[in-house]
Amino acid sequence: MAQACAWSVALVGLEGRIVEVEADIGAGLPRTVLVGLADTALSEARDRCKAAVGNSGHTWPVSLLTINLSPATLPKTGSHYDLAIVAAVLAAAEVIPRFELTRTVLLGELGLDGRVRPVRGILPAVLAAASAGFTRVIVPVRQAGEAQLVEGLDVLGVASLTQLVALLRGDPVPDVDPIEVADAAPDAPGGRQLDLADVVGQVEAKWAVEVAAAGRHHLMFSGPPGVGKTMVAERIPGLLPDLTLAEALEVSAVHSLAGFNLADGLITRPPYSDPHHSASVASIVGGGQRMAKPGAISCAHRGVLFLDEAPEFPPKVIDSLRTPLESGTIVLGRSEVQARYPARFQLVLAANPCPCGQAAIRGAHCSCPPLAVRRYGERISGPIKDRIDISCVFLPMRKAYLKAALQRTEASAVVAARVAEARARQQHRLQGTGWQTNGEVPGPHLRKQLPLPDGLQVVEAAVNRGRLSPRGVDKVLRVAWTLADLARREKPGPDEVAVALAMRRGEQLEAAAGQDETRGEAG
Amino acid sequence: MAASARQSVGARGEDLAVAELERQGMEVLARNWRCRTGEIDIVAAETVDGRVTVVFCEVKCRTGLGFGDPLEAITWAKLRRLRSLAAEWMSAHQVSASAIRLDAVGVLLQRGQAPRLTHVRAVG
Numbered sequence: 001m002a003q004a005c006a007w008s009v010a011l012v013g014l015e016g017r018i019v020e021v022e023a024d025i026g027a028g029l030p031r032t033v034l035v036g037l038a039d040t041a042l043s044e045a046r047d048r049c050k051a052a053v054g055n056s057g058h059t060w061p062v063s064l065l066t067i068n069l070s071p072a073t074l075p076k077t078g079s080h081y082d083l084a085i086v087a088a089v090l091a092a093a094e095v096i097p098r099f100e101l102t103r104t105v106l107l108g109e110l111g112l113d114g115r116v117r118p119v120r121g122i123l124p125a126v127l128a129a130a131s132a133g134f135t136r137v138i139v140p141v142r143q144a145g146e147a148q149l150v151e152g153l154d155v156l157g158v159a160s161l162t163q164l165v166a167l168l169r170g171d172p173v174p175d176v177d178p179i180e181v182a183d184a185a186p187d188a189p190g191g192r193q194l195d196l197a198d199v200v201g202q203v204e205a206k207w208a209v210e211v212a213a214a215g216r217h218h219l220m221f222s223g224p225p226g227v228g229k230t231m232v233a234e235r236i237p238g239l240l241p242d243l244t245l246a247e248a249l250e251v252s253a254v255h256s257l258a259g260f261n262l263a264d265g266l267i268t269r270p271p272y273s274d275p276h277h278s279a280s281v282a283s284i285v286g287g288g289q290r291m292a293k294p295g296a297i298s299c300a301h302r303g304v305l306f307l308d309e310a311p312e313f314p315p316k317v318i319d320s321l322r323t324p325l326e327s328g329t330i331v332l333g334r335s336e337v338q339a340r341y342p343a344r345f346q347l348v349l350a351a352n353p354c355p356c357g358q359a360a361i362r363g364a365h366c367s368c369p370p371l372a373v374r375r376y377g378e379r380i381s382g383p384i385k386d387r388i389d390i391s392c393v394f395l396p397m398r399k400a401y402l403k404a405a406l407q408r409t410e411a412s413a414v415v416a417a418r419v420a421e422a423r424a425r426q427q428h429r430l431q432g433t434g435w436q437t438n439g440e441v442p443g444p445h446l447r448k449q450l451p452l453p454d455g456l457q458v459v460e461a462a463v464n465r466g467r468l469s470p471r472g473v474d475k476v477l478r479v480a481w482t483l484a485d486l487a488r489r490e491k492p493g494p495d496e497v498a499v500a501l502a503m504r505r506g507e508q509l510e511a512a513a514g515q516d517e518t519r520g521e522a523g
Numbered sequence: 524m525a526a527s528a529r530q531s532v533g534a535r536g537e538d539l540a541v542a543e544l545e546r547q548g549m550e551v552l553a554r555n556w557r558c559r560t561g562e563i564d565i566v567a568a569e570t571v572d573g574r575v576t577v578v579f580c581e582v583k584c585r586t587g588l589g590f591g592d593p594l595e596a597i598t599w600a601k602l603r604r605l606r607s608l609a610a611e612w613m614s615a616h617q618v619s620a621s622a623i624r625l626d627a628v629g630v631l632l633q634r635g636q637a638p639r640l641t642h643v644r645a646v647g
Binding site: 029030 | 595597
């Protein structure tokens with residue numbers, strides 16, 4: 001009898017696919033049928049929409065009403081189809097004009113009283129709508145700011161179904177108080193910045209952090225409890241430069257999907273994620289039935305993932321990071337659909353050397369049996385350790401501590417300026433390759449396209465003695481390049497290679513001399 | 524509402540439904556036919572191009588929309604019973620028909636308004 005359609009978006013990972021919502025009012029006993037591979041939250045849309053329409057002063061068609069979500073083979077999840085369903089039904093019932101729904105994407109969940117509730121993933125959905133050629137999006141009023149981050153689209157925010165109908169009919173839009181959400185979305189990360197000047201002493205650790213920040217290298221801290229491993233790690237994001245526009249869009253899209261509030265604009269600071277060691281594999285890499293949701297590694301995309309007390313994590317959890325560490329993405333397969341999320345994060349691990357934390361510290365007494373010390377170290381597997389560019393041992397500070405506490409230490413802003421300059425040099429060198437930092441450059445490019453550093457004999461010797469893997473060679477080269485960038489050199493020399501090798505192995509930098517030298521030039 | 528008042532609402536609705544079916548050219552064969560299984564509200568015959576279809580019609584009458592549309596009260600269980608009643612009626616009567624069909628009529632009797640009839644064909 002009467003048929004109409006409206007448009008919405010299905011999210012598969014971060015990729016949005018346009019969904020056509022068709023409503024058909026046909027002959028038959030009054031019944032509403034929802035077809036098109038809907039999950040539980042979506043099947044309940046039928047009852048929500050029916051109540052919302054009734055409570056907004058309109059009538060739900062008393063007839064056989066068929067609602068189809070097309071493409072019918074694509075599994076659909078979530079509650080954000082409510083607005084499109086209601087719009088299609090009301091257009092089929094000739095309450096609102098059909099032509100108003102062309103080139104318009106609707107996103108939003110309905111309350112039973114007809115008010116519109118916020119939903120997750122507005123940003124990636126609106127990006128998909130824009131790239132599919134839609135010219136207008138209608139979203140929950142509280143998320144209009146998030147939708148406006150995408151350029152080239154008219155964004156209309158609606159607070160209730162009454163407003164939506166008035167808007168589409170061209171009637172004056174009534175005032176409605178936006179719904180108060182009990183579990184308000186958490187604010188996007190990047191608000192609070194900690195200063196490196198708060199950390200007293202630990203000059204070597206600060207240097208390691210500076211190098212890691214400059215080249216986006218993976219980092220591992222080890223040392224006894226209470227020497228400042230966590231403090232230093234928390235201050236890494238403050239050293240990183242702002243995200244570029246493209247990066248900010250990617251990072252914001254992931255956070256939108258993970259349910260963060262983006263009303264204040266795009267996320268422009270590198271995110272920081274520090275899951276507790278009781279975390280499950282699914283919470284770290286992402287997971288869930290039917291449609292996998294992003295995990296901590298995707299929330300740390302273009303930022304820092306800090307695993308404190310790394311040996312306390314189940315080994316399975318840490319080993320699940322192996323492939324994303326190399327590829328920068330994670331593909332989560334489910335029977336019906338594969339979700340792909342970005343996961344190019346900088347890994348920072350912190351660990352004690354043994355359960356009591358005192359092993360291998362001069363002058364300290366370790367109470368653990370030797371086997372326990374070995375087992376503790378083995379909880380982080382070889383393949384993960386092999387992917388770490390820089391190891392850094394924190395030593396307890398004794399006499400030096402009080403003296404150092406009185407000294408002025410460098411503030412984050414000073415270090416960040418050096419990092420920014422080193423990043424600029426990398427970007428200049430890597431122009432046109434698609435990579436931004438030394439940490440991302442693949443081995444072949446490093447060895448064949450860029451000039452080889454001098455003084456590689458030490459690296460060769462380490463390989464010949466079986467102390468360095470082929471992957472390790474690439475890691476040393478990358479860190480050497482970053483050291484050269486920080487020292488404003490054209491290419492790494494023997495000093496940089498030697499320091500990079502020492503940093504990779506976690507040796508005490510007797511290359512402290514080399515460090516002072518590079519610093520002197522950088523400062 | 525007393526039982527007698529409810530019955531009179533039902534009877535009024537069935538009268539209106541019969542009038543509607545007759546207006547559409549159907550011949551009413553039986554009303555309120557009872558057997559052990561239950562009751563058929565209306566049995567009618569519709570002849571189109573010489574082919575006779577026996578129509579078993581369930582009528583639901585309401586005086587307001589407070590409990591929903593009258594047709595919404597015709598549930599799957601009621602239709603299943605109507606289907607078995609139809610089979611019993613056909614075996615009890617010698618009627619030559621080329622097809623049978625189940626219909627539903629919803630009647631809304633609201634105070635001060637003309638009765639509103641909705642006839643849905645082939646519901647089950």
